[in-house]
Amino acid sequence: MIEKTNIIDLAIFGGNKLFVTPKSTSNLLQPDIENFLEYSKTFFEQQQYTNNGPNVKLLENRLAEFHQTRFCVTFSSGFWALAMAIRSLALKGRTEIIMPSLTYRRMADIAAWVNLKPNFCEVEPKSLAMSSATVRPCINENTALILGVHPIVNCCDSEDLVDIARKNNIPILFDSVESVYESISAGKVGGFGDAECFSLHACKLLNGFGGGYLTTNNEDLAIKLASMRSFGFVGVDKVGFPGGMNAKLNEMHAAMTLASLDDLESQVIRNRERYYAYKSLFNSILGIRLLEFDEKYRTGYKNIVVELLDGWPLSREDTIRILNEENILARAYYYPPLHQKPMGYPSVSANLPVTDILAEKYLNLPCGQRVNNNDITTIVEFLSFISLNAKLIAERLRKVETS
């Protein structure tokens, strides 16, 4: 039960914070330390700390098996996995990359690193996912690549996106960072398009201290990227591919990811419990709609996203400020959308009325391994409390601002 009975108890008005430790939207999975140390022993005993070490090899096999793809290539981050994959796949001589605007805040920066202009597309209002219909208006003779990015709850229709890419002879790469565990009707995420990219950041489903990986069924691409992440070397002293850099995953990070992978099935059960706790509690609150996972197919139940409906009595900005002050680190869903941000590099000018509206409505709520059922009850009860007292809160907020 929350101990706030009056609005002056709110942290934003000087009251105690609801949580002593912040409740964030980061997953922060802690795999079993003994298991991590066991994997560490392998590289320690072989005295190989990086450069395609034993854990990296094992991890790549395990992830390829998990995603049911022929190949997996690991990287030091998802960011550089994407950059190198785009660089390898983009049609030469073309200048634009199609990507959603309502997505990861650094996505356009990745395009800038590979000298492509982002051409931002809309997403479907119902699913927040891009589709062939939202991509089609962006396709032109300059399109070098389509970057299919899954939203953080449920997936794009990958088949539909691959279809439009193939019909136009344009390569398609998926950013599936939030869809590690998911399946769609056509199969498991990982095997669609030319390749799919994932992240091993601590905030993601698999915690590798940081890192990333790519899955593909294209052998040439896998060989090329495994070389490019290591300066383009294909043998001793021989550089076989231009465009290399250092984006190798070290052995400690690989060991951590392996330990995280071992825990994955039980993590998903824990995530499901959290999701169901939120779901049952949100039934009773007006003005908030929980984005529901499509349980027809496999899902990781990781992220908790809500839509603030017209009946919600506070602005999203105020809601977030109030929550953050209580140490509930709720965040606006992909805000601002990329096309609204100032960019220090060229992009195709975009008019995205649907995205503009969607960008104001959604909220990520605390999730992950450090949020328990009691926390969820507290968070939802708190939302209920501020909803019931919204008028007074809004008045006091304005009063505080003007004084």
Added chain:
Amino acid sequence: MTKGETQFAILGAKPKFDAPIPIGQLYFPSWKRYEAAFRGIFERQYYTNNGPLLTEFENKLQQFFGVKHAICVSSATLGLMMAVDAMGLSGKVILPSFTFIASAQSLSWAGIEPIFCDVDSVTHQISIDKLDALIDDQVTGIMGVNLWGGACDPLALERYAHSRGLKLYFDSAHAFGCTVGDIKIANFGSLEVFSFHATKILSATEGGCICTNDDGIAARLRSIRPSYGSANSITIPKVANSRMSEAQAAIGLLSLDDFPLNCQKNETLFRKYEEKLSAIPGVKLVKPKGVTSSNFQYVVCEINEDVYGISRDSLIAVLKAENVIARRYFYPGVHHSIEYQTNSLGNAEKLPITDSLCKSCIQLPIGAMVDSNIVEVICDTIDKSHRDLALLKAYFKEIDQ
């Protein structure tokens, strides 16, 4: 001669070593220290993004270098890539071709055309007197490279860059802990980038750091790296995700504790090589030059085939058969690699000293996996290869045909 009588593994004898002796450095903490460090990380549940170990590591590095800012990154290559936007470089940058390919790749990724300069035949460092000929109105900076635990005369380069209105920074991947006068390398030019790869004396398995005394550059670098939260108030063209994790920082900290010991071990081994190799005709050990103290992390020799008797590549084959992983380093020269050989810069043929060094240099093992006896055996093999020339020459002639 029959198999049983030869001393050389390449001719059929038993290899001198059962397992490969790698090139180095590969220092790593004991299992006990490793385990303790990671139990700490798991207790704190802080994995990356400016964590407590990262902060401690950066503070200690700043003290160690006597520099205002040490900014850790996930690799030295990324550090060099970030330097371009942080310093505001554009157009072309001059650097030596006698360097690891990542120096040039960092420029290509950042949209800068690398212009290769030749090096000095004695020091192997960039030839300052050859820079004038390479400068045009598109050149905005110079990347000095501190090689082999020595230095490329950073003070002279600073004076030169200043006189030509160019920006100057350093790839100091080889130079951790080296000193010029009483100043640690890390304090020269606009910034310097170090590598903490496992093969370097300071290891974080992978990683690096950027050192600068310029507050503005430091603020831009931190925003480019970037971190989550509110610290990124500086406007930068684009980010380049390159955070160092708590795992890497943990190893970096332990490695920093071990630096004096490891450095001493390197020096002892280096002196042993020096003593043993000095008597072999045609083998010239490259001593760290331009520094008052070195980390001795590289043992590089020039092989003069005419005097020594067999070629550098043949010697590598002889050593490899003994399980000594000697390397051609650097080879074939960045300007001859697939990425740069067709470069429009047109000065690739004008690097005669670089070309000659790429043909004659050999790198020998030093570091965690090497001890005094191993150095002795390696040097003996190099010595005997010279003495038993006829035998080896006949062998290599045969395989050539």
